[in-house]
Amino acid sequence: MFYYLEDDTLHIIEARVENSGIPQGIFLKRHLVPKPNCPTDLYTWRDLRVGQSIDIYSRMFRIIDCDDFTRDFYSHNGVVLAAAEPLPENPFVHTRAMVGFKQCPPDRAEVKNYIEVMLKGGRPNGNLKPFLDHDRQVLSFAIMWSDYSYDGGDKYFRLNFFLSDNTVEVKEVNKQNSGYYPFPKLLRRQKLSKAPIFTHLPAMNMRTEQFYMPEDLKCGSEIVVWGRNCLIYDADDFTK
Numbered sequence: 001m002f003y004y005l006e007d008d009t010l011h012i013i014e015a016r017v018e019n020s021g022i023p024q025g026i027f028l029k030r031h032l033v034p035k036p037n038c039p040t041d042l043y044t045w046r047d048l049r050v051g052q053s054i055d056i057y058s059r060m061f062r063i064i065d066c067d068d069f070t071r072d073f074y075s076h077n078g079v080v081l082a083a084a085e086p087l088p089e090n091p092f093v094h095t096r097a098m099v100g101f102k103q104c105p106p107d108r109a110e111v112k113n114y115i116e117v118m119l120k121g122g123r124p125n126g127n128l129k130p131f132l133d134h135d136r137q138v139l140s141f142a143i144m145w146s147d148y149s150y151d152g153g154d155k156y157f158r159l160n161f162f163l164s165d166n167t168v169e170v171k172e173v174n175k176q177n178s179g180y181y182p183f184p185k186l187l188r189r190q191k192l193s194k195a196p197i198f199t200h201l202p203a204m205n206m207r208t209e210q211f212y213m214p215e216d217l218k219c220g221s222e223i224v225v226w227g228r229n230c231l232i233y234d235a236d237d238f239t240k
Contacts, residue, residue, distance in 0.1 A: 001048075001061065008032060008044055012056075020092070028056065045073075051082040127165060134163035141217060142234035143170070145225075157186055157230065161217060168192040168212060170225055187225055196226065 002011040012028035035041045036055045047054065053062045065084035074081050139161040146154055156173040170187040191211045212223065222229050 001063070002030075003045055003048060004030070005045065008042060010043060010056075012061075017092075033057075046079075049079075049081060051085055130166075131164045137163045137238075139163065139214060139217065139239040140236045141219075141232050141239065142173075143223065143230040143232050145228050145230045155180075159217075159223070159225075159230075159232070161212075161214060162189070163214070166191060166211065166213060186228075192223075192225065194224065 002013075003009075004011070009030045010028060010033045011030040012026075014024045014027045016024045033043045033056055035043060035047075036058070043054070043056075048063060050063050050066055053060050055061075062085075064087060066081065071081055141159040141161070143157050143159045144154055145157065146152075156175075158171045158173055160169050160171070162168075167189050168187065168191065169185065169189040171185055172183050174182045193209045193211055194216075195210065197207055197209055217223065217232060219232050219235055222231055224230070
């Protein structure tokens, strides 16, 4: 509610609520508002107090608070306004919050997805957003594996971490006249587990695995690639 000191007019605006079902906005256009049962007596700023109810055209309005400028104005004119009152709880807000709220039980989520696929329907793709955000973004590290076997030695590889799906591939760095047979990949592109779980039936394994993520790859630290302790000693400019 706005009160204009220049001409003693009132203006009331109702806050708009989405999907309320009722027209909202300007409740009272700016004009001089008479008091009830006395058309010649008009409302002035002396009739407006915090914590007071006023009758405007047979509608009761409760003044629960005001801004700092209004309090300073009343204080300058020798009037101390009461403290702000709490806003009454509106049950309509809680009712609208539950409209359209639907959640599938966890035990029926897989069945629901299966039925949608059988009926040629679509289903949400949880990997789509990471793919769109990080497609073609690859973290590349230079790693070294110290092979202590009979014909081993220090072997150098390039580890690529794909941000689109958190998969890892390890390629061998071929050097001329090294005496080793060239082998293209130490690890094909897949998620790299920190502690692999070996089982005869991988699909029926109920234990959860922890996979390497970007925060686990740092220069100077070691990464275990299926039993091989590899040292990360460098990274490209994009990774840094």
